[in-house]
Amino acid sequence: MSLxxxxxxxxxxxxxxxxxxxxxxxxxGLGLLFPLFPQKAERDTIMNSVxxxxxxxxxxxxxxxxxxxxxxxxxxxxxxPAIYTPIIAMLIGLIFxxxxxxxxxxxxxxxxxxxxxxxxxxxxxxxxxxxxxxxxLQGVHVEGRQYAGGxxxxxxxxxxxxxxxxxxxxxxxxxxxxxxxxxxxxxDKAYRLSWYLLFAMLGVIVAVSLATPFLSIHYAQxxxxxxxxxxxxPVPVAVACVSALLLxxxxxxxxxxxxxxxxxxxxxxxxxxxISMYPYIVPQSITITQAAAPRNSQVFMLVGVAILxxxxxxxxxxxxxxxxxxxRAGMGYH
Amino acid sequence: xxxxxxxxxxxxxxxxFTMSFHIIFPVFxxxxxxxxxxxxxxxxxxxxxxxxxxFNYWLKIFSVVFGMGVVxxxxxxxxxxxxxxAFADKAGPIVGPLMAYEVLTAFFLEAGFLGVMLFGLExxxxxxxxVATLMVATGTLISAFWILSANSWMQTPxxxxxxxxxxxxxADWLKVIFNPSFxxxxxHMVLAAYLTTALAVGAVGAFHLLRDQHLAGPRVMFSMAxxxxxxxxxxxxxxxxxxxxNTLEHQPTKIMAMxxxxxxxxxxxxxxxxxxxxxxxxxxxYAIEIPKLGSLILKHSFDAPMQGLDTVPRENxxxxxxxxxxxxxxxxxxxxxxxxxxxxxxxxxxxKLYQSRLLHVFAMAMGPAGFxxxxxxxxxxxxxxxxxxxxxxxxxxxxxxxxAAPAVGSSLAAFAIVYFTVFTIGVLYVLRLMAKPPHPGxxxxxxxxxxxxxGITPAVxxxxx
Numbered sequence: 152m153s154l155x156x157x158x159x160x161x162x163x164x165x166x167x168x169x170x171x172x173x174x175x176x177x178x179x180g181l182g183l184l185f186p187l188f189p190q191k192a193e194r195d196t197i198m199n200s201v202x203x204x205x206x207x208x209x210x211x212x213x214x215x216x217x218x219x220x221x222x223x224x225x226x227x228x229x230x231x232p233a234i235y236t237p238i239i240a241m242l243i244g245l246i247f248x249x250x251x252x253x254x255x256x257x258x259x260x261x262x263x264x265x266x267x268x269x270x271x272x273x274x275x276x277x278x279x280x281x282x283x284x285x286x287x288l289q290g291v292h293v294e295g296r297q298y299a300g301g302x303x304x305x306x307x308x309x310x311x312x313x314x315x316x317x318x319x320x321x322x323x324x325x326x327x328x329x330x331x332x333x334x335x336x337x338x339d340k341a342y343r344l345s346w347y348l349l350f351a352m353l354g355v356i357v358a359v360s361l362a363t364p365f366l367s368i369h370y371a372q373x374x375x376x377x378x379x380x381x382x383x384x385p386v387p388v389a390v391a392c393v394s395a396l397l398l399x400x401x402x403x404x405x406x407x408x409x410x411x412x413x414x415x416x417x418x419x420x421x422x423x424x425x426i427s428m429y430p431y432i433v434p435q436s437i438t439i440t441q442a443a444a445p446r447n448s449q450v451f452m453l454v455g456v457a458i459l460x461x462x463x464x465x466x467x468x469x470x471x472x473x474x475x476x477x478x479r480a481g482m483g484y485h
Numbered sequence: 486x487x488x489x490x491x492x493x494x495x496x497x498x499x500x501x502f503t504m505s506f507h508i509i510f511p512v513f514x515x516x517x518x519x520x521x522x523x524x525x526x527x528x529x530x531x532x533x534x535x536x537x538x539x540f541n542y543w544l545k546i547f548s549v550v551f552g553m554g555v556v557x558x559x560x561x562x563x564x565x566x567x568x569x570x571a572f573a574d575k576a577g578p579i580v581g582p583l584m585a586y587e588v589l590t591a592f593f594l595e596a597g598f599l600g601v602m603l604f605g606l607e608x609x610x611x612x613x614x615x616v617a618t619l620m621v622a623t624g625t626l627i628s629a630f631w632i633l634s635a636n637s638w639m640q641t642p643x644x645x646x647x648x649x650x651x652x653x654x655x656a657d658w659l660k661v662i663f664n665p666s667f668x669x670x671x672x673h674m675v676l677a678a679y680l681t682t683a684l685a686v687g688a689v690g691a692f693h694l695l696r697d698q699h700l701a702g703p704r705v706m707f708s709m710a711x712x713x714x715x716x717x718x719x720x721x722x723x724x725x726x727x728x729x730x731n732t733l734e735h736q737p738t739k740i741m742a743m744x745x746x747x748x749x750x751x752x753x754x755x756x757x758x759x760x761x762x763x764x765x766x767x768x769x770x771y772a773i774e775i776p777k778l779g780s781l782i783l784k785h786s787f788d789a790p791m792q793g794l795d796t797v798p799r800e801n802x803x804x805x806x807x808x809x810x811x812x813x814x815x816x817x818x819x820x821x822x823x824x825x826x827x828x829x830x831x832x833x834x835x836x837k838l839y840q841s842r843l844l845h846v847f848a849m850a851m852g853p854a855g856f857x858x859x860x861x862x863x864x865x866x867x868x869x870x871x872x873x874x875x876x877x878x879x880x881x882x883x884x885x886x887x888x889a890a891p892a893v894g895s896s897l898a899a900f901a902i903v904y905f906t907v908f909t910i911g912v913l914y915v916l917r918l919m920a921k922p923p924h925p926g927x928x929x930x931x932x933x934x935x936x937x938x939x940g941i942t943p944a945v946x947x948x949x950x
Contacts, residue, residue: 210593232566444578
């Protein structure tokens with residue numbers, strides 16, 4: 152029974168992190184692509200497409216971090232010091248990105264400065280998140296109940312690869328978001344970018360998938376041994392199918408579809424990561440059961456989660472609904 | 486670099502630094518969110534234009550302040566892992582769920598309705614928009630509830646047990662949440678947020694009244710702010726006194742440091758007004774003190790015995806000078822706030838509320854007083870509970886992450902540079918918004934973006950640059 156609760160909590164945390172990744176993913180993606188849209192009118196439209204919702208998107212990061220500390224305190228205590236530098240870099244990136252949303256509307260002359268902060272912050276945060284992912288996947292040095300490695304252990308070719316992969320993924324989310332939310336020349340440009348980024352995304356998915364089994368025999372066994380392969384093989388097949396549909400929607404210029412198909416691509420990649428990691432929360436060192444908070448902490452929070460998450464999804468959905476439709480230049484609501 | 490420093494001291498400095506910057510913003514946004522809800526309610530009830538003008542005026546300031554609060558708050562939520570991982574492991578099962586509830590019940594509520602509050606008036610209509618404003622204001626208060634519950638549990642832990650892994654686990658969640666110091670701290674802090682906001686709003690009103698005493702917006706905001714100061718400042722002093730008595734009961738050592746009581750006073754302790762606490766010598770030099778008044782305030786009897794720090798082992802002493810001085814700054818500012826409230830009441834009675842330049846200068850000077858008092862109050866309570874993170878149970882030195890000093894030092898330096906640049910500029914933008922008076926037809930953030938005429942083509946704009 153206590154194992155069940157732990158598994159439920161693993162899924163809740165995974166869900167919160169996933170929602171964060173895709174929701175702040177497209178916000179950050181817009182920041183990554185900002186230099187490609189040098190004109191002020193375009194930039195205003197891009198900003199306006201997320202101004203009412205970015206804050207809610209970022210809240211999922213706080214839930215992911217806070218929830219991890221609450222439900223798996225040992226994992227939080229080991230993982231965060233292990234990725235100390237990427238985490239600090241991400242936080243600083245998010246500061247620049249976040250304040251740029253407000254500050255750029257308050258000034259005339261220095262606007263380019265805050266646009267640069269928006270871009271730089273987004274790049275720093277996206278890269279740091281990707282590097283953190285790689286650093287966790289490759290495993291960390293644990294002794295007793297503490298991280299026991301150095302403060303540069305996270306930096307490896309693999310973590311650089313995952314950092315780059317996340318940047319590409321976020322950029323694709325951002326580009327397809329613009330396809331969904333804009334019109335005219337801006338949308339045409341977003342379509343073109345989506346093409347390139349889709350192929351880049353498939354490239355990094357393949358690269359990370361090929362590199363992961365070499366990190367640890369555990370990953371190779373998980374994916375390639377019989378009978379696991381019956382369950383793991385559908386993942387790459389599904390990635391291929393979704394990619395085909397996404398390509399199709401880009402060719403047919405169906406504005407409303409590329410973004411959601413990109414979400415599906417993210418969900419599949421994320422499921423792949425889950426398959427690799429389970430049942431570990433700190434790969435090869437600590438399982439979810441070992442890291443789990445005491446049962447009464449899990450139960451106490453589960454009550455709140457069961458009631459509040461549906462409510463949150465409800466009113467967040469309402470906020471997106473209020474600001475639905477295309478954002479037009481000069482008709483922004485900022 | 487940083488080799489000569491102790492990693493734990495650097496981690497403490499980092500927490501104190503990032504927290505001191507952060508706390509300014511939520512304090513202001515808690516107060517402003519409620520003020521905005523009141524302004525919008527008054528607008529809906531009376532239809533008077535001045536209220537919606539003021540609403541839109543403060544909404545712009547709110548959006549900047551709130552943004553800075555969000556980004557500096559995310560840093561705080563990760564500090565427990567980055568620099569205090571041993572604490573996160575041991576206290577996570579208790580503190581973690583309280584903070585998770587804060588995210589679920591407060592942060593999402595604020596963030597979810599903020600977009601509609603800032604940009605949605607025309608899209609959803611005034612009534613639904615008012616609901617959004619209320620939700621944001623409620624969210625800020627719920628947030629205060631949970632984070633102060635977590636902080637209070639660390640100060641006065643109850644309802645816990647310890648497990649085989651050395652973790653604190655909840656034995657009774659209600660006792661964890663409603664621990665002994667929590668009600669006092671919550672009341673004291675929410676009142677502080679309201680008072681701080683009232684002083685800031687009052688200072689902006691006073692600034693514009695000094696230039697033109699006939700402006701409708703500044704008159705209304707100044708009058709509202711001065712009522713708030715008049716009513717809340719005395720209540721705050723009472724609440725602070727009660728909080729102090731509660732601290733005496735549960736954290737007597739903190740009181741000893743606040744009062745500068747190095748020695749025990751078996752026949753009634755003096756109230757030390759000023760002096761220089763000398764920890765090495767164990768006494769307050771050049772003390773100006775009123776005999777027996779300390780016992781009267783804290784024990785309600787002139788001759789009540791009070792124990793001093795001489796009854797506490799040295800290794801359990803908090804840093805006395807910081808605690809002592811921060812407390813005096815807070816109380817001194819609190820008394821000035823009461824004086825401002827009374828002065829405004831007198832001016833109001835004389836019919837000079839909008840004319841008295843002296844009052845307006847006083848109110849302007851008191852504009853930052855709330856923020857300083859809040860910081861001083863937090864320095865008092867957080868320094869005074871040292872050397873523990875979970876009071877009496879988990880020492881600060883045993884709470885830190887296993888990091889080398891260079892790692893903590895570099896991140897501290899990075900935060901210092903980023904915070905000083907970014908937030909100084911942000912505060913300048915807020916001051917720039919405040920420097921303009923609210924005017925008829927004031928626009929909210931929705932149409933405020935500079936130079937956004939729809940017809941400007943990129944080519945024309947290029948020429949204009």
